[in-house]
Amino acid sequence: MSYTGWILLTASLVGLSCGLIGVFLILRRMAMMADAISHSVLLGIVIAFIITRQLSGGHMLIGAIIAGLLTAVLVQWFNSLSIQHDASIGVVFTTLFAIGVILIATQVGNAHLDVKHALMGEITFVPWNTIELPFIGAVPEAAFLLAIVLIVVLLAILAFYKEWKITSFDPALAASLGIPVMLMHYVFMSLVSVTTVASFDAVGAIMVVAMLITPAAAAYLWTDRLSVMLVLSGAFGVLSAISGYYIAVWLDTSISGSMAFATGLVFMISFLGSPKHGLLSRVIRPFTIPSA
Amino acid sequence: MAVLSVQGLNASYRRNKVLDEVSFEVQPGSLTSIVGPNGAGKSTLLKVLLELHPKLSGSVSFFGSTFGRMKTRVGYVPQRGSVDWDFPTHALDVVMMGLYGHVGWLKWPKRCHREKAMAALEQMGMADYAGRQISQLSGGQQQRVFLARTLVQDADLYFMDEPLAGVDAATEQAIMATLNELKTAGKTVMVVHHDLQTVEDYFDHVLLLNRTVVAHGSTEDVFTKENVYRAYGGGLRWVREG
Numbered sequence: 001m002s003y004t005g006w007i008l009l010t011a012s013l014v015g016l017s018c019g020l021i022g023v024f025l026i027l028r029r030m031a032m033m034a035d036a037i038s039h040s041v042l043l044g045i046v047i048a049f050i051i052t053r054q055l056s057g058g059h060m061l062i063g064a065i066i067a068g069l070l071t072a073v074l075v076q077w078f079n080s081l082s083i084q085h086d087a088s089i090g091v092v093f094t095t096l097f098a099i100g101v102i103l104i105a106t107q108v109g110n111a112h113l114d115v116k117h118a119l120m121g122e123i124t125f126v127p128w129n130t131i132e133l134p135f136i137g138a139v140p141e142a143a144f145l146l147a148i149v150l151i152v153v154l155l156a157i158l159a160f161y162k163e164w165k166i167t168s169f170d171p172a173l174a175a176s177l178g179i180p181v182m183l184m185h186y187v188f189m190s191l192v193s194v195t196t197v198a199s200f201d202a203v204g205a206i207m208v209v210a211m212l213i214t215p216a217a218a219a220y221l222w223t224d225r226l227s228v229m230l231v232l233s234g235a236f237g238v239l240s241a242i243s244g245y246y247i248a249v250w251l252d253t254s255i256s257g258s259m260a261f262a263t264g265l266v267f268m269i270s271f272l273g274s275p276k277h278g279l280l281s282r283v284i285r286p287f288t289i290p291s292a
Numbered sequence: 293m294a295v296l297s298v299q300g301l302n303a304s305y306r307r308n309k310v311l312d313e314v315s316f317e318v319q320p321g322s323l324t325s326i327v328g329p330n331g332a333g334k335s336t337l338l339k340v341l342l343e344l345h346p347k348l349s350g351s352v353s354f355f356g357s358t359f360g361r362m363k364t365r366v367g368y369v370p371q372r373g374s375v376d377w378d379f380p381t382h383a384l385d386v387v388m389m390g391l392y393g394h395v396g397w398l399k400w401p402k403r404c405h406r407e408k409a410m411a412a413l414e415q416m417g418m419a420d421y422a423g424r425q426i427s428q429l430s431g432g433q434q435q436r437v438f439l440a441r442t443l444v445q446d447a448d449l450y451f452m453d454e455p456l457a458g459v460d461a462a463t464e465q466a467i468m469a470t471l472n473e474l475k476t477a478g479k480t481v482m483v484v485h486h487d488l489q490t491v492e493d494y495f496d497h498v499l500l501l502n503r504t505v506v507a508h509g510s511t512e513d514v515f516t517k518e519n520v521y522r523a524y525g526g527g528l529r530w531v532r533e534g
Contacts, residue, residue, distance in 0.1 A: 027379060082306055159398055166389045170375045173441075176342050176368045177393035224425035226380045 004245075006127040006140050011241035011259060013146035014199045014211055017153050019237030021195045022216030023230050024188060027168045032086060033072070034212045036093035037189065038196045038205045040071040042118050043100035045197065050103065057145040061194050068193025069186060071096060121204030121256045129201075142201040149198040153191055157230070160184070165226055203256040210260035211237060218263075218270035221277045236266050293356055295320045295449050295480045296341070301350030303333075303340045310336045312504045314350070318449075318482065318497075323475045325485040325494065325511075328501035329524045334484045335371065337501065338451045342368055354449065364393060367447035369438050371454050377427045383437045384422040387412055390441035412440040417466060432463030439467055450474065450481045457486060468494055491515055 001009070025034050044067025048059040071092055078088035104118075130138040157164065166174045167184045175181045192212075199208045215236035219229045244259030251258070272279050294317040303311040310333040318324060326334050339345035341352055343359055354362040367390075387409040388401050395401050413419050416436040421429060429437065435455055442450060456464050471481050471494075482499075485491065491498060491511060498515045500506040500523040507519040 027376075029376075162389075162392050162395065162401065163397075165381070166392055169379045169381060169386075170370065170389065172339075172342075172344055172370045172374060173368060173389060174392075175344055176363065176366065177390075177445075178363045179392070220380065224380050224382065229380050 003127050006143060007123055007255070008242055008245060010123060010126050010140060010143045010146060010202050011245055011255075012238045013143060013150055014202050014208075015215070015237030015239070015241035015259075016234045017146065017150040017195050017237075018199060018208065018211035019215040019219075019233040019235070020153055020157060020230055021191055022212040022214075022237075023219065023226075023233045024164055024168055025192065025212055026216045026220055027226075028188075031213050032089050033075070033189070034192060034196075035209050036071050036075070036089050037068045037192050038208050038212075040093045040096035040100075041067045041193055041197050041200075042205060043067050043096045043103070044070075044193075045118070045200070046100045046103045057141055057198075060197055060200075061145070061149075064193045064197035065190050067096065068189050068196070072186060072189035117204070118200065119204050119206050120254070121200060121202050121207060123202045123255045126201055142198070145198045146202075149194050153195060156187070156191055164188075203259060207256040207260040210263045211240070214260075214263035214267050215240060218267040221270045221274040224276070236263070240266050293320075294318060294353075295355060296482075297353045297356075298341070299351045301337075301340065301352065302348040303336060303345065304348060305336055305345070310503060311340065311347075314501075314505055316499060316505055316508045318480060320448075320480050321475060321478050322480055322497045323471060323495050324480075324482045324497035324499055325491050326482060326499045326501055327485055327488065327491060327520075327523070328506075332502045332523070334501055335453055338368070338453055338482075338484065342366070342451065364445075365448045367442045367445040367450045369442045369450070369452040369455055372431065372434055372438065372457070374453075377434065379426065382423050382425055383418060383429065383433075384409055384413060386426060386437050387441045387444060390444040393445070408444050409440070412443045413437070415443065416440045416470065430460070432459040435459050435463055436466060439470060443470070448479055450479060452481065452483045454484050454486060456483075456490075488520065 022034070025031055041064040044063035044065070045060050046063075047067075048063030049055055052059045074092045075085070075088045078092065079085050083091075126140045126142045129141050131141045131144060133139050133144065163174070163179055163184060166177070167179060167181050171181045195212070196205070196208050199211065203211060216229070216233040218236050219233035222232055223229050240262040241259050243265075244262035245255055247262060248255040248258035270278070273281075275281050296318040298317070299315050301311055301314040302309070310331070314333075314337065326337065328334055336345060340347045341359070352359065354366060359366070384406070388405055391401065391405045391408065395405060410419065410422060413422055416439055418433060418436050418440060421433060426434060426437065439455065442452070455467055459467070471483070474481055483495070485495070492515060495511055497509065498511050499508045500514065500519055502523045502525070506523040507514045
């Protein structure tokens with residue numbers, strides 16, 4: 001596949017997996033947890049690197065899951081000690097992120113791992129960092145990792161669709177029906193962590209928040225059905241990733257920045273134009289004549 | 293055998309003690325209202341019983357066993373304000389959620405579940421609204437959807453947290469008719485209730501709660517001026533005369 005082809009595929013995989021996970025982040029009112037986890041996974045990656053001395057996908061995923069879960073557990077714990085939820089999120093992730101930054105600066109500072117890369121991502125390098133797969137041949141490691149994460153996310157959503165729905169909508173009922181609400185919460189946090197870390201190489205820690213939140217927030221404006229919202233959000237993610245790439249080529253600027261900007265455009269269009277919640281429909285509706 | 297037996301239950305909320313040595317027993321086929329001032333621990337009591345909120349000490353038994361074993365026999369209607377009504381789902385879907393325990397892990401709801409949910413909506417007079425997004429229902433209609441969801445659970449003991457709060461008169465009558473049907477069918481119902489004027493008309497038992505049990509028994513014996521005063525302290529303006 002061509003260089004551009006790999007970049008578009010990698011970016012689309014980011015858009016799709018982030019779009020799917022983002023739906024439940026929005027519905028569970030946990031948008032800020034995405035921000036928190038996207039930062040604190042840096043610590044997990046750094047520690048995985050310190051222990052194994054290599055930047056391999058598998059180690060990074062494990063480090064990210066541990067860091068993501070640690071964030072979720074600490075936030076929950078502080079909150080149970082009467083510290084406001086948003087305050088505990090702010091305290092926990094900045095501290096974990098800071099430890100990651102300090103470790104990078106002192107322990108592992110080298111060409112492979114630096115703060116700027118972790119924050120902004122560098123999708124232009126993705127096609128060169130390949131691994132050999134049987135039958136398929138050379139594949140960029142980031143794309144391979146993202147494909148695996150996407151399969152895991154899809155399986156988790158399809159297999160436990162009704163459990164995700166009920167624990168998001170009414171956790172009290174879910175618990176009284178015997179569904180392990182807290183376990184589902186931590187599994188979800190793990191999914192957010194692996195999605196984030198797999199997207200790291202491509203878009204970085206800050207832009208991944210845009211990919212997680214914005215397409216889902218836009219999809220929410222278009223539909224009243226959870227299944228439709230999932231499909232739309234994934235589609236918006238892919239659309240933003242691809243159009244973001246071409247915006248970047250056109251303006252000769254940062255690819256990850258343009259992708260995040262494209263998600264913002266999709267949201268703006270949805271906000272103005274969606275038939276149910278859009279600004280335009282509110283203005284226009286009084287003048288339409290009911291067909292029935 | 294008591295449907296529900298509570299002994300010396302203590303619980304706190306954000307370090308304030310809200311339940312203090314609460315003990316009572318509920319007999320099968322009773323329709324009990326839980327009444328008390330704001331902050332008396334009514335909702336917390338339900339949450340502790342359903343293990344949604346931790347208890348400090350005390351014992352609770354359902355049908356002579358633990359909640360964990362009897363889960364499927366217990367139904368719960370949370371307060372209407374406790375869920376996000378903008379959630380992308382429709383009335384029928386919400387009712388089907390009551391059946392998720394029956395559907396089982398890794399399975400999708402089938403046609404029989406759909407039909408059962410539809411029947412419950414019909415019973416609550418909500419069949420025409422099955423496909424309506426839930427934020428586009430009135431407060432009373434939302435409460436009927438919640439009640440339909442509880443009906444499909446087919447439990448033996450129901451807990452309801454303020455089902456009559458902020459609903460229209462027609463919904464109030466529909467809900468009370470349903471509660472009486474449940475009672476006739478031998479089910480037990482406990483309702484957190486805020487309207488003292490309707491307690492005598494609607495419920496055969498009363499649990500007066502203010503952090504601890506002030507009085508508990510049949511409405512006739514327990515719902516007296518003195519007891520209500522004791523439960524509400526000096527804060528009560530309304531007292532039923534005669």
